Amino acid sequence: MECTINWMGAEGMSFIAETGSGHMINMDGAPDGGGRNLAPRPMETVLAGTGGCTAYDVVLILKRGRHDVRGCQVKLSADRAEVDPKVFTKIHMHFVVTGRNLPQATVERAVQLSHEKYCSASIMLAKTAEITTSVEIVEG
Numbered sequence: 001m002e003c004t005i006n007w008m009g010a011e012g013m014s015f016i017a018e019t020g021s022g023h024m025i026n027m028d029g030a031p032d033g034g035g036r037n038l039a040p041r042p043m044e045t046v047l048a049g050t051g052g053c054t055a056y057d058v059v060l061i062l063k064r065g066r067h068d069v070r071g072c073q074v075k076l077s078a079d080r081a082e083v084d085p086k087v088f089t090k091i092h093m094h095f096v097v098t099g100r101n102l103p104q105a106t107v108e109r110a111v112q113l114s115h116e117k118y119c120s121a122s123i124m125l126a127k128t129a130e131i132t133t134s135v136e137i138v139e140g
Contacts, residue, residue: 012036043080043088050121051076051093057114058095058107067106070140071098078129088129091122098138108135 002020007013013029014036027042029035040048051074062069072095079090097107111133115122122131 012038014038015042043086046121046125047076047078047088047091050091050119050125053121054093054111054114054119055095057118058097058110061110061113061118062097062099062102062107065106065110067102068100069097069102070100071138072096088125091125091129091131092133093122093131094134094136096136096138098140100139102137102139104135104137107137111135 004018006016006018008016013034015027017025017027019025025045026039027045028037028039029041031037055072055074059069059072075094075096077092078088080086081089093111095107095111115126115131115133125131
């Protein structure tokens with residue numbers, strides 16, 4: 001896997017990442033750090049990527065189990081250390097999974113498998129952060 005990050009110039013703290021798959025991600029800093037608040041912070045993209053990684057796993061696990069999953073939303077909230085390096089110390093992920101006749105235990109197991117076996121992002125972040133999860137199922 002590869003990624004190239006380019007600083008967009010001396011006028012601020014804006015960066016563009018070009019991923020190995022050819023996609024672009026904009027990032028910017030907060031005004032108090034020299035940024036202009038034009039894009040997510042780099043650590044916000046880490047958190048978002050973790051949510052995407054685990055949501056991907058949960059949907060894939062449920063689909064492979066032939067469950068009628070129709071939506072998956074993950075709401076993440078995180079705390080960071082107060083001093084540098086400001087690593088994540090707590091992350092809570094609330095999964096809202098929509099589908100037809102989805103057993104609670106099956107969805108909870110998919111979330112557990114993601115965090116214990118498949119989601120490299122959350123497994124990596126668990127080295128510094130206490131990760132908790134909750135699951136809500138919506139019939140539909």
